[in-house]
Amino acid sequence: MLKRNGFVSKAVQDIPPSGIRKFFDLITTIKDVISLGIGEPDFVTPWHIRDMAIYSLEQGYTSYTSNAGLIELRQGISEHLFNNYGLQYSPQDEILITVGVSEGLDLALRAIINPGDEVIIPEPCYVSYKPCTIFAGGKPVVIPTDADTGFKITPRQVEEAITDRTKALLLSYPSNPTGATMSKEELMKIANVVAKYNLLVISDEIYSRFTYDMPPTSFVSLAGMKERTILLNGFSKAYAMTGWRIGYAAGNKEIIAAMTKIHQYTMLCASIISQKAAIEALRNGKSAVEEMYNEYNQRRRVIVRGLNEIGLKCQMPGGAFYVFPSIKTTGLTSEAFAEKLLFEEKVAVVPGTAFGDCGEGYIRCSYATSLEKIEEALERMGKFVRNLLNKV
Amino acid sequence: MLEAKDKEILKILERDAKIKSEKIATMVGLSPAEVTAKIKELEDKGIIVQYKTIIDWEKAGEEVVYAFIEVKVTPERDVGFDAVAKRIYKFPEVHSLYLLSGTYDLSVVVEGKSMKEIAYFVAEKLATLDNIQGTVSHFILKKYKIDGKVLEPEEEDKRLAVTP
Numbered sequence: 001m002l003k004r005n006g007f008v009s010k011a012v013q014d015i016p017p018s019g020i021r022k023f024f025d026l027i028t029t030i031k032d033v034i035s036l037g038i039g040e041p042d043f044v045t046p047w048h049i050r051d052m053a054i055y056s057l058e059q060g061y062t063s064y065t066s067n068a069g070l071i072e073l074r075q076g077i078s079e080h081l082f083n084n085y086g087l088q089y090s091p092q093d094e095i096l097i098t099v100g101v102s103e104g105l106d107l108a109l110r111a112i113i114n115p116g117d118e119v120i121i122p123e124p125c126y127v128s129y130k131p132c133t134i135f136a137g138g139k140p141v142v143i144p145t146d147a148d149t150g151f152k153i154t155p156r157q158v159e160e161a162i163t164d165r166t167k168a169l170l171l172s173y174p175s176n177p178t179g180a181t182m183s184k185e186e187l188m189k190i191a192n193v194v195a196k197y198n199l200l201v202i203s204d205e206i207y208s209r210f211t212y213d214m215p216p217t218s219f220v221s222l223a224g225m226k227e228r229t230i231l232l233n234g235f236s237k238a239y240a241m242t243g244w245r246i247g248y249a250a251g252n253k254e255i256i257a258a259m260t261k262i263h264q265y266t267m268l269c270a271s272i273i274s275q276k277a278a279i280e281a282l283r284n285g286k287s288a289v290e291e292m293y294n295e296y297n298q299r300r301r302v303i304v305r306g307l308n309e310i311g312l313k314c315q316m317p318g319g320a321f322y323v324f325p326s327i328k329t330t331g332l333t334s335e336a337f338a339e340k341l342l343f344e345e346k347v348a349v350v351p352g353t354a355f356g357d358c359g360e361g362y363i364r365c366s367y368a369t370s371l372e373k374i375e376e377a378l379e380r381m382g383k384f385v386r387n388l389l390n391k392v
Numbered sequence: 393m394l395e396a397k398d399k400e401i402l403k404i405l406e407r408d409a410k411i412k413s414e415k416i417a418t419m420v421g422l423s424p425a426e427v428t429a430k431i432k433e434l435e436d437k438g439i440i441v442q443y444k445t446i447i448d449w450e451k452a453g454e455e456v457v458y459a460f461i462e463v464k465v466t467p468e469r470d471v472g473f474d475a476v477a478k479r480i481y482k483f484p485e486v487h488s489l490y491l492l493s494g495t496y497d498l499s500v501v502v503e504g505k506s507m508k509e510i511a512y513f514v515a516e517k518l519a520t521l522d523n524i525q526g527t528v529s530h531f532i533l534k535k536y537k538i539d540g541k542v543l544e545p546e547e548e549d550k551r552l553a554v555t556p
Contacts, residue, residue, distance in 0.1 A: 024552065040551060040555055042549065
């Protein structure tokens with residue numbers, strides 16, 4: 001007999017399981033659910049990319065690659081970064097191919113954190129940021145944000161969160177779960193604070209391709225920020241390639257070398273088939289991305305309008321494929337709202353609290369689902385909210 | 393030159409001709425009146441040619457046969473291919489007609505109730521026209537995709553019900 005809690009480390013035990021996981025288990029018990037809870041594209045990877053992967057397999061590309069990844073892919077990414085932001089990243093030693101941004105994030109945190117170092121994390125945020133910081137031995141310091149400020153952070157909030165143990169600021173715009181984006185001007189003010197206090201920035205820009213109302217601003221493109229920013233991006237969202245697990249990190253030599261060291265001993269390399277597919281995505285994926293972009297943009301307007309009409313106040317998010325409406329008028333907690341909605345109307349949304357305590361009073365709805373399903377979900381949600389408010 | 397919004401509206405209509413202008417309005421971020429006006433203009437200019445329906449006649453139990461007929465033509469002085477094309481497309485049996493580059497000139501899509509009917513049309517009507525040097529008929533055996541629409545049922549969503 002194993003003793004209870006006998007073997008699992010304290011660090012792991014202390015971290016609560018993901019709020020999304022809990023909800024997932026609940027949903028699988030119910031049939032005919034329309035899910036607005038899915039954090040990945042509803043599109044299947046464009047055919048030419050899949051075709052290239054099949055072709056690569058036929059040609060026998062089944063081996064390891066160098067730790068940093070295929071040089072062709074790193075060159076492609078280097079060109080992509082130059083064309084989009086006018087910045088030079090050397091394919092040789094400033095770009096690392098990772099198993100999705102998830103691995104990139106883990107590597108970045110482990111490469112920079114000494115025990116007890118603090119990482120500033122604006123919330124609501126992606127579910128991994130805090131746990132990965134803790135796994136790396138760091139201490140997450142949360143900046144809570146809300147709808148009043150459009151879920152953006154201010155330079156003042158960052159300054160107030162800084163202590164002499166602060167090592168890095170973790171940014172993620174466009175944001176999962178809020179869809180918030182920050183303009184170049186707003187980010188520049190954050191950059192000033194970063195420079196003043198000599199911080200490092202980890203910028204997760206996985207949703208950058210889906211920035212709707214203005215051109216996307218990469219944090220690395222701001223004056224003086226390239227040297228002190230670890231840029232994380234990948235193919236999952238832009239090219240609908242979540243299952244391929246393929247991303248990259250770009251940054252200064254020293255940090256990329258440190259990340260590569262961890263990567264080499266833990267992951268060895270990203271899958272060669274995914275790397276081959278990613279090369280094809282960069283070369284010929286432009287029009288497919290454009291089409292997905294247009295469709296998300298249309299759905300975005302439909303869902304925001306629909307939610308506001310129902311009475312769930314919701315801002316027009318500038319990016320990603322999420323909206324984060326307030327459910328405060330219903331008087332329910334996020335979790336109770338999501339659960340009741342699931343049982344009564346069979347619509348799945350994710351409680352805002354899965355993304356941080358300040359997500360209370362909100363739910364995350366993904367519009368990476370067909371327009372027909374979004375409309376059906378809005379109808380059901382409308383009925384649900386009307387019933388709730390009439391009872392009061 | 394069309395504006396970006398016009399193009400967006402056209403793309404939406406191309407996929408679904410029945411969609412209401414209120415819905416288009418929300419999708420593209422314009423008012424319903426603006427969308428209605430834009431559609432009217434696109435119709436008037438002949439950019440929107442017609443609203444049609446894709447029908448799977450086979451499923452409806454109707455016998456419909458299509459064939460692609462390659463036609464080699466001697467172009468006429470002054471009018472080129474257009475005169476002979478006109479003589480061909482006036483037949484109601486002709487579903488579509490294209491002028492092509494390559495080894496033959498015209499591609500005629502013919503619609504009929506049976507292969508025999510189409511064969512008769514080609515032999516009696518089409519091949520006997522002046523300027524026509526020869527024809528090759530290809531009957532359609534199965535339709536997989538028409539006008540961008542795949543006829544097989546869509547692949548199911550393979551994603552998990554909730555993901556971060």
